[in-house]
Amino acid sequence: MKLRSQNWFSGVSLNTFVHRSWTGAQGFSRDVFDGRPVIGICNSWSELTNCNAHLRMVAEAVKRGVWEAGGLPLEFPTISLGEVLVKPTTMLLRNLMAMDVEEAIKGNPIDGVVLLCGCDKTTPAQLMGAASADLPAIMVPGGPMLKGNWRGEEIGSGTDVFRFWDMVRSGRLSEEEFCAIESAMHRSAGHCMTMGTASTMTSLAEALGMTLTGCANIPAPDSRRMAIAQQTGRRIVAMVQEDLRPSQVLTRNAFENAIRVLMAIGGSTNALIHLKAIAGRLGVPLELDDYDQFARTTPLLLNVKPSGRYLMEDVFYAGGVPAVMAELGDLLHLDAMTVTGKSMGENLVGAVVHNRDVIRPRDEPMATEGGLAVVRGNLAPRGAVIKQSAATPRLLRHRGRAVVFPNRDDLLARIDDPDLPVDADSVLVLQNGGPRGAPGMPEWGQLPIPEKLLRQGITDMVRISDARMSGTSYGTVVLHVTPEAAIGGPLAAVRDGDWIELDVAQRRLHLDLPAEEIAARMATWSPPEPLYQRGYGRLFLEHVLQADEGCDFDFLRKLPDAPRDDVAARFAKMGHS
Numbered sequence: 001m002k003l004r005s006q007n008w009f010s011g012v013s014l015n016t017f018v019h020r021s022w023t024g025a026q027g028f029s030r031d032v033f034d035g036r037p038v039i040g041i042c043n044s045w046s047e048l049t050n051c052n053a054h055l056r057m058v059a060e061a062v063k064r065g066v067w068e069a070g071g072l073p074l075e076f077p078t079i080s081l082g083e084v085l086v087k088p089t090t091m092l093l094r095n096l097m098a099m100d101v102e103e104a105i106k107g108n109p110i111d112g113v114v115l116l117c118g119c120d121k122t123t124p125a126q127l128m129g130a131a132s133a134d135l136p137a138i139m140v141p142g143g144p145m146l147k148g149n150w151r152g153e154e155i156g157s158g159t160d161v162f163r164f165w166d167m168v169r170s171g172r173l174s175e176e177e178f179c180a181i182e183s184a185m186h187r188s189a190g191h192c193m194t195m196g197t198a199s200t201m202t203s204l205a206e207a208l209g210m211t212l213t214g215c216a217n218i219p220a221p222d223s224r225r226m227a228i229a230q231q232t233g234r235r236i237v238a239m240v241q242e243d244l245r246p247s248q249v250l251t252r253n254a255f256e257n258a259i260r261v262l263m264a265i266g267g268s269t270n271a272l273i274h275l276k277a278i279a280g281r282l283g284v285p286l287e288l289d290d291y292d293q294f295a296r297t298t299p300l301l302l303n304v305k306p307s308g309r310y311l312m313e314d315v316f317y318a319g320g321v322p323a324v325m326a327e328l329g330d331l332l333h334l335d336a337m338t339v340t341g342k343s344m345g346e347n348l349v350g351a352v353v354h355n356r357d358v359i360r361p362r363d364e365p366m367a368t369e370g371g372l373a374v375v376r377g378n379l380a381p382r383g384a385v386i387k388q389s390a391a392t393p394r395l396l397r398h399r400g401r402a403v404v405f406p407n408r409d410d411l412l413a414r415i416d417d418p419d420l421p422v423d424a425d426s427v428l429v430l431q432n433g434g435p436r437g438a439p440g441m442p443e444w445g446q447l448p449i450p451e452k453l454l455r456q457g458i459t460d461m462v463r464i465s466d467a468r469m470s471g472t473s474y475g476t477v478v479l480h481v482t483p484e485a486a487i488g489g490p491l492a493a494v495r496d497g498d499w500i501e502l503d504v505a506q507r508r509l510h511l512d513l514p515a516e517e518i519a520a521r522m523a524t525w526s527p528p529e530p531l532y533q534r535g536y537g538r539l540f541l542e543h544v545l546q547a548d549e550g551c552d553f554d555f556l557r558k559l560p561d562a563p564r565d566d567v568a569a570r571f572a573k574m575g576h577s
Contacts, residue, residue, distance in 0.1 A: 001243065003038070003240070004109070005037065005038040005109040007109070007570075007572040008109035008572045009023075009033040009038075009109065015572070015573075019109070019572075028072070033072075036072040037070075037111040037240040037241070038071070038072045038074060038109050038110055039066045039072065039074070039240070040074055040105060040112070041059050041063065041066075041073055041074065041075040041076070041114050042076060042104065042113050042116060042126060042130075043055055043076065043078070044079070044081075044097075044118070044119075044122040044126065045080060045116070046082065048080065049082030049085075049118070049122070050084070050190075051118040051122075051142060051190060051192070051198060052080055052116070052117070052118040052119055052142055054142060054189035054220055055116045055118065055142055057226065058116055058140060058142060058225065061227070061229035062116070062140060062229045062230065062232055063075070064233060065232060065233020065234040065235075065236075066233040066236065066237060067233075068233070068234055069234040069238065071111075071112075073233065074110075078097060078100045078126075079096060080122065081093055081094065081097055081125065083120045083121070083197075083470075088438065088439075088440055088442055089442035090120060090121040091121065091435075091440050091441050091468065091551065092537070093440075093536075094277075094551075095125075095540070096536060097121065097122065097126075098126075098128035098132075098277075099556070100129070101115075101128075101130065101133075102130075103129075105129065105130065105133040105137075106133050106567070106568050107568045111135065112136035112137065112237070112239055112240040113136070113138075113236070114138055114139075114236050115137060115138070115139040115140070116140055117139060117205075118141055118143070118191045118220075119191055120191075120196070120201065120270070123139070123202055123205055123274075124277060124278060126139065127205065127210065128278050128281050128552070131246045131247070131250055131278055131282050134245050134246055134247050134564070135245065136240050136243065136244055136245055137210070137236075137339075138210065138211065138212070138232055138236050138239060138339045139205050139210045139211045139215075140228070140229050141205065141211065141216055142189070142191060142225075143219050143220040143225050144190050144191055144192065144193040144217065144219055144220060144311075144313065144316075145157075145186060145187065145188045145191065145192070145193050145220055145221075146187045146188045146221060146313060147187075148160070148184055148185035148186060148193070149184060150180065150184040150185070155184070156185075156193050156311045156472070157192035157193055157194050157196060158192055158194055158470050158473065159194045159305040159306040159472045159473070160185065160194075161185070162446070162472075162474070164181055166448075166454055169416075169448075169451050170451070170454040170455050171455065188219075188220055188221045189221070193311045194312065195265060195266055195268070195305065195307065195312070195472075196268055196470055196471035196472035197268040197270040197271070197470065197471035197472075198471070199267075199471075200268040200471050201268075201270075201271060201274060202216045203261065203267065203321050204262060206322075207254075207257050207260075207262075207325065208249070208257070208258045209249045209254050209257075209336055210246070210250070210338075210339055211232075211339065212228055212232055212235060212339070212340060213338075213340060213348070214320055215228050216321050217312060217321060218316055219313050235339065235340070238341070239339060239341070242341060244337075244341060246282070249336075249337055249338060249339055250284065251336065251337070252284050252285070252286075253333035253336045254333075255279055256294070256333060257325075257332050257333055257336055257344065258275060259275065259291055260331055260332055261321065261324060261325060261328070262291075262371070263291075263294055263295050263300070263372060264298055264299065264328055264371075265301070265302040265304070265371070266304065266308070266366070266370075266387070266389040266390070268387075268470075268471025269372060269385045269386075269387050269468065269469065269479050270468055271471075272291055272480070272547075273468070273550055277550030277551060278550075279550075280549070280558065281557065282558055283557075288374045288383040288385075289374070291372065291374055292373060292507065295369055295371075295372055295373055296370075298331060298369070298370040299362055299365035299366075299367065299368055300366040300367040300368075300369065301324055301327055301360045301362070302315065302324060302358070303366055305472070306387075306390045306471075306473065307366065307371055307387070308366060310358050314355070314358050315359070317354060317358075318353060318355035318359045319353045319354050322347070323353045323354070323359050325351070326352070327353060327360075327361065327362055328362070367388075370389075371388065371390070372386070372387055372389075373385070373388045373504050375504060375507050375508060375509040376507060376508070377510040377511070378490060378510055378515070379464070379481065379494070379509045379510060380478075380489075380509050381482075381490065382483060382546070383480070383482055384464075384478050384479060385479050386477065387477070391460075391475060391476040392460040392475070392476050395460060395461070396502070396503075396504040396505065397502065397503050398425075398476070398501070399500070399501045400425045400426050400499070401425070401427065401499060402427050402428075402495070402497065402499075402500050403422045403426045403427070404494055404495060405430050405447075406431050407430075407431065407437075408430070408438070408444055411430055411447065415451075416448075418452055422450050422452075423453070424456075424458045424461065427463070427500045428462070428464070429463075429465065429491070430445070430447055430463070430464070430465035431466070431491055431492055431494070432485050432486050432492075433445065433465045434466035434481075434485065434486055434546075435547065436484060436487060436530075436544065437466065437484055437485055437486030437528060438467065439530075439532065440540070441467060441547065442467060443467070443468050443470045443473075444467040444468075445463065445465045445467040445468055445473075445479040446463070446469040446474075446477055447477075449461060460475045460476055461475075462502055463476065463477045463478065464477075464491075464502075464509070465477075465479060465491075466479075466481040466482070466484035466485055466489065466491055466547075467480075468480065478502065480548070481509075482546050482547050483546055484546065484547070486527055486528055487546075488522060490518055490522075492522065493511070493513075493518045493521040494511060495521070498512065499512035540553075
């Protein structure tokens, strides 16, 4: 087969002289350009992203494998999105990173690409970009960090941070103790070691068939992370020779497998948005009802925070994603193609569960339904999501009066006011936290419990918003209300004192008002002023889709029957510009 990169490097011409000479200035001998597949290593390394701070070492391991298999590895950087430091939210920039990845792959002499990811948005952004480029691609996540430990208690990112902070706010934990926990929780590079969005999305990358078997959950500092990275480097060269592309792996069956795994592991609510966005890049139909269908028929198997007690290091030792998928067995499409060149069923041969308290048997699950549920009603006509596995069971059916915050600033200003008219039965409502309203749909959905209620021993309340929340979060939190308030969704009509009903078993979210009253309120409503007037922020506001559509840009989804034209390869043959 003719390699794509040979459009840049093959033959003798002014064009190839320029390409070989400038690339060879890095010390490559001329023979590396003679028929070797060029493997791009798409690295989201950054010292601003602790989750991905070790990916330079992972890249070196990938390069060893590429050289061994006869390829030419060329590493390149992209935007790196660190969930902790980037403001207002990495979700605002996920699509920008996906565009960066896509254009870097398509515009360069690359035959195949290895995607190095870790933190929350870096995984979906790379998969979105690689899916749109549709050149042979395979992923190596950086892996979860080691378990935290404080006074003999194993503690994890996010989940325990929120718990300890509420203890500080209620006077049950001193600031000195809180500072001691700060240095005990995060002991290595790697992404969150709870089942947050990072662990969810890297696990789903494997469930989609986009990593080598067993790759997702290896802890970041474990030497096996480097070993599988080297194996991945060898495999991508073979994938180029086989011309095995994301469009052949990321099929409808692959996404159904990923949804099954999402429900079984109690994964992040954010995965609904990211999987929809990835599917949209390939024209694969995926709807909120698909998630709920699989939620009702998939048991929760993984006993991991925030839905259980263990951490990701324990999940790896128990068998990781392959063991979970083997336990799901006939619920999966085992004939789905994967980047190994084999079916998912072939990959899972020999997968064993090593700890039955971490990965439960199907006939003794943590819960009979999956971790997430989709609810609808006049308050969320196009749907909303709740992580039922991390909610308080008695609140999954609840009726209470709304306490409304029109925006995040108002929430922070009033939530701890001793005169706030709120009690344990109230429903906290945050408006304008969605893709356009916030903007960027930040992780504001886990509204804090008012301090006066914390001091009464209240640890959970029903909370509703059009925002997201961290996958490490917990509580009876309804998220992604669609359409969002900022574009005139019914959430914008809610006022203090309105009765709201939540019934997760019936998948119902209802504002107890006549339709005429809601319409009358919306007739006097006006949208909030946009925060951005220029640049990428303006582009985002003008083109972002709603949560149920994946929050991608409308112009980035695959067009029906669009011809595939490798513009960069055509230009490479046309001569030096």
